[in-house]
Amino acid sequence: MPEYILPCCVLPSNPYGRPFRKGDGRFDRDRRQGKGGGRGGGGGPFRVGDRGGGGGKNQSGWYKVTVCIIAVTPGSQRNHLVTYKEIIFCFLYVWQIPHGRKYDKKWLLTALQNICSVTYTPVQYHVDHNRVHFYVDDSSVASALHKCSHKITDTDGYKVEVHVNKSGPPSFLLSDLKPEHLEHLKQCMAKRFDGSQQALDLNNIRTDPDLVSQNIEVILNRKTNMEAVIKIIEENIPELTSLNLSNNRIHKLDELAELVTKVPNLKTLNLSQNELKSDRELDKLKGLKLVELWLTRNPLCDVFKDQASYIRSDGHDLPPPIGFDVETYYSIYDSGDRQPLLDAYHDGASLSITTPYSTQNPSRSSLGEYYKDSRNLKRVKDSTIRFRLLKHTRLNVVAFLNELPKTQHDIASFTIDVNTYTNTLLSFTVSGVFKEVVVDGKSRESTMAFSRVFITVPAGNSGLCIVNDQLFIRMATTEEIRRAFVAPAPTPSSSPVPTLTAQQQEMLTAFSQKSGMNLEWSQKYVLFPAHIFLWSCV
Numbered sequence: 001m002p003e004y005i006l007p008c009c010v011l012p013s014n015p016y017g018r019p020f021r022k023g024d025g026r027f028d029r030d031r032r033q034g035k036g037g038g039r040g041g042g043g044g045p046f047r048v049g050d051r052g053g054g055g056g057k058n059q060s061g062w063y064k065v066t067v068c069i070i071a072v073t074p075g076s077q078r079n080h081l082v083t084y085k086e087i088i089f090c091f092l093y094v095w096q097i098p099h100g101r102k103y104d105k106k107w108l109l110t111a112l113q114n115i116c117s118v119t120y121t122p123v124q125y126h127v128d129h130n131r132v133h134f135y136v137d138d139s140s141v142a143s144a145l146h147k148c149s150h151k152i153t154d155t156d157g158y159k160v161e162v163h164v165n166k167s168g169p170p171s172f173l174l175s176d177l178k179p180e181h182l183e184h185l186k187q188c189m190a191k192r193f194d195g196s197q198q199a200l201d202l203n204n205i206r207t208d209p210d211l212v213s214q215n216i217e218v219i220l221n222r223k224t225n226m227e228a229v230i231k232i233i234e235e236n237i238p239e240l241t242s243l244n245l246s247n248n249r250i251h252k253l254d255e256l257a258e259l260v261t262k263v264p265n266l267k268t269l270n271l272s273q274n275e276l277k278s279d280r281e282l283d284k285l286k287g288l289k290l291v292e293l294w295l296t297r298n299p300l301c302d303v304f305k306d307q308a309s310y311i312r313s314d315g316h317d318l319p320p321p322i323g324f325d326v327e328t329y330y331s332i333y334d335s336g337d338r339q340p341l342l343d344a345y346h347d348g349a350s351l352s353i354t355t356p357y358s359t360q361n362p363s364r365s366s367l368g369e370y371y372k373d374s375r376n377l378k379r380v381k382d383s384t385i386r387f388r389l390l391k392h393t394r395l396n397v398v399a400f401l402n403e404l405p406k407t408q409h410d411i412a413s414f415t416i417d418v419n420t421y422t423n424t425l426l427s428f429t430v431s432g433v434f435k436e437v438v439v440d441g442k443s444r445e446s447t448m449a450f451s452r453v454f455i456t457v458p459a460g461n462s463g464l465c466i467v468n469d470q471l472f473i474r475m476a477t478t479e480e481i482r483r484a485f486v487a488p489a490p491t492p493s494s495s496p497v498p499t500l501t502a503q504q505q506e507m508l509t510a511f512s513q514k515s516g517m518n519l520e521w522s523q524k525y526v527l528f529p530a531h532i533f534l535w536s537c538v
Contacts, residue, residue: 260287
């Protein structure tokens with residue numbers, strides 16, 4: 001939700017020299033004209049979702065409630081349109097209540113909590129010119145507090161009216177924590193740390209009693225607050241393996257990217273019940289070697305239509321992985337005997353080969369061997385021929401593959417792209433380059449490129465089997481030829497240093513003394529046959 005600050009309502013002085021009457025002042029005039037007391041516009045009761053409230057869902061942000069003490073007369077209670085996010089308590093007719101400050105914090109908050117339908121935690125409670133201010137950061141809490149309007153009556157018979165106005169966050173949240181506050185935060189984190197598990201639980205830390213009692217607000221969706229927490233972790237518990245940041249209204253993970261270098265052993269990260277709206281935020285955690293990542297009850301989970309659209313293993317063991325070993329497939333394909341590929345195909349599998357459509361004589365092209373079996377529908381118009389060129393059943397598929405020229409694929413050139421995946425199907429494309437090998441003294445130096453679409457389904461033993469295989473072959477480009485089959489430069493390594501026996505060590509020392517060579521060069525001679533050593537010493 002965007003952060004911005006709207007001006008708090010300013011109570012006018014009484015210009016009439018007499019008690020207010022109906023129609024006097026801004027609030028009564030606005031109600032009569034159907035206007036709101038704030039910038040929300042329109043006349044009507046406060047509703048969660050007004051002016052960007054999110055269609056009824058709980059929204060993060062700040063709300064300020066205005067509570068006014070008014071005398072109750074028949075017909076005087078009317079609905080007020082207010083915007084939301086900032087909570088102010090103000091004694092509207094303070095001139096009629098000479099002891100307005102007699103309502104202390106405990107009495108006022110207790111009275112509100114007794115009739116409020118949800119539990120809430122007031123933030124930055126303070127009194128300013130007989131007006132009481134505090135903030136909350138939940139639209140459902142703001143709505144519930146607004147419904148408390150006119151339901152509290154003091155001992156003098158005055159009603160308490162509640163207004164809710166939109167606001168930016170309290171100003172203190174935008175500044176760094178004070179040194180004394182950091183010390184309290186460190187003590188609070190120490191209390192929440194489990195040394196035996198190397199686990200830190202910061203769930204809903206803003207409501208921690210130790211911090212609230214010191215009027216310290218730690219809001220982890222604020223950059224400075226999150227940076228302070230990470231710094232304390234780095235300086236005191238860098239070996240941390242589990243971190244719980246749930247229920248902290250976190251909507252960005254920029255600061256958490258620092259965990260990659262500052263908390264390298266982190267294995268479990270709990271981000272449940274936060275405000276993460278896009279899975280792109282998770283890209284900032286790529287460097288972490290996580291085993292567990294908890295994301296339940298984040299808005300990003302609602303983006304997916306169903307649970308099968310994304311991997312969701314919160315609290316559940318993952319099933320064994322299902323895979324298809326592309327490298328193994330092509331090592332068999334290039335081995336000279338492709339018969340073992342029978343195990344890779346489904347009984348009802350089908351295969352087709354396609355080459356580019358060309359008006360040139362295919363017999364003069366290196367693709368001639370493949371051109372005769374090409375099922376390019378731009379070239380093949382006859383439906384009978386189309387059907388014949390489509391190979392059916394795994395026996396026919398593998399028999400056909402055995403008839404194709406022997407090849408050598410450049411595994412380093414491979415790229416793999418997943419086209420479609422569901423619980424019961426995986427489609428992926430493998431692209432790269434290959435060349436035909438020498439057979440019967442015939443050398444084929446042409447380098448070709450291929451793109452192969454495999455459609456697979458689950459098979460036994462946690463594997464996949466191919467139900468459809470579409471192979472497209474073309475001549476490689478000049479750049480592809482230049483980069484193909486380029487062996488990587490060997491990594492330089494020092495020769496292993498042999499272990500010397502006691503006899504060789506004595507020979508080494510003696511030879512070094514007699515020859516004047518250092519030990520490194522002497523060792524080269526000591527390791528020669530014994531007669532060479534004796535001859536050298538003479």
